[in-house]
Amino acid sequence: MEFTSVAGEQRYAGLVRVASHTVVGLDFDGTLSPIVDDPREAHIHPKAGDVLIDLAAEVATIAVITGRPARQALDLGGLEQVGNAIGDLGKELHVFGQYGNERWSSTRRRVLSPRPPAGLAGFLGDLPRMLRSVGAEDAFLEDKGLAVAVHVRRLADPQAAYDALLPLIRERARRADLVVEPGRFVIEIRSPGMHKGIAVETLTDEVRASGFLFVGDDLGDLEAFEAVAALRASGMSTLLVCSASEEESALVPLADVVVDGPDGVLDLLAEFTADARERRV
CATH class of the missing domain: 3.40.50.1000 (HAD superfamily/HAD-like)
Known part of the structure; x- marks a missing residue:
């Protein structure tokens, strides 16, 4: 301590x-x-x-x-x-x-x-395309019901994948009225409020x-x-x-x-x- x-x-x-x-x-x-x-x-x-x-x-x-x-x-x-x-x-x-x-x-x-946030289903539909666009299609997706978390820790270059994905996810989440929560090689998308x-x-x-x-x-x-x-x-x-x-x-x-x-x-x-x-x- x-x-x-x-x-x-x-x-x-x-x-x-x-x-x-x-x-x-x-x-x-x-x-x-x-x-x-x-x-x-x-x-x-x-x-x-x-x-x-x-x-x-x-x-x-x-x-x-x-x-x-x-x-x-x-x-x-x-x-x-x-x-x-x-x-x-x-x-x-x-x-x-x-x-x-x-x-x-x-x-x-x-x-x-x-209940799950209204915009989450549409975001999930677009997520594979976002992952492919930065070569992160092997990221682990954790469906939490009320949210989804994108884990890049197991990718070859997790920091590069994280840095490339974060702005894309932020922009798409903004349009769906969702909140982005960055973590330790994980990006979570969830409801606001x-x-x-x-x-x-x-x-x-x-x-x-x-x-x-x-x-x-x-x-x-x-x-x-x-x-x-x-x-x-x-x-x-x-x-x-x-x-x-x-x-x-x-x-x-x-x-x-x-x-x-x-x-x-x-x-x-x-x-x-x-x-x-x-x-x-």
Whole structure:
């Protein structure tokens, strides 16, 4: 764990003091799960379940806020079982899927989801042509129902493919009234009107939180970082944590703490749990 400033250390200490009224928000890929070539194989870190259950005893609630479909995150993370254990503590686990468009909790036990955006079908029809135009026809397409993600990580030159595709996808998505979400060698196209920052605001209001800790790894988490920064400006205790990598560092300048991937995330959460428990006892 590396604090980016003295203020970051002070914010961590302040959040420990209000741990029992704090919401912990976590991205999935690159935060709880290592980044892998095939997104269907992105299983949660083997230590994550135990760490989250221990953490739940010390905080108000925990939420996984991800671009993945909620059901997919539940399955890859074994989060229903984790939610059962958290429920035994009298606490609740939330999963916000597809940037908040879908929602599941360990008390409701079902995924609530809207209909797919109107322009997505037409975009999907044009996507093969766009891929062929830049020689990226072998990109992996992940149909999420409410969105589609174009993964270029497995191509011969993923950076060149990413750079060539992004402006094409942005222009076509604009005409379909869709939002483009760039990530780590992945470009996601989804409906407008929802993002991770709204999920942060929703949880804060529902829980009546006094603190918010959010951990993310790439540009898809930017709105969540901005929402937490707004809570800080209003006087709330907060901590922003970047799960950094060689591929993506956009969140580093905004973070109070920088950690090394999912291993570093879990070490930080375990340390926060221990510090909160020690202060409570």
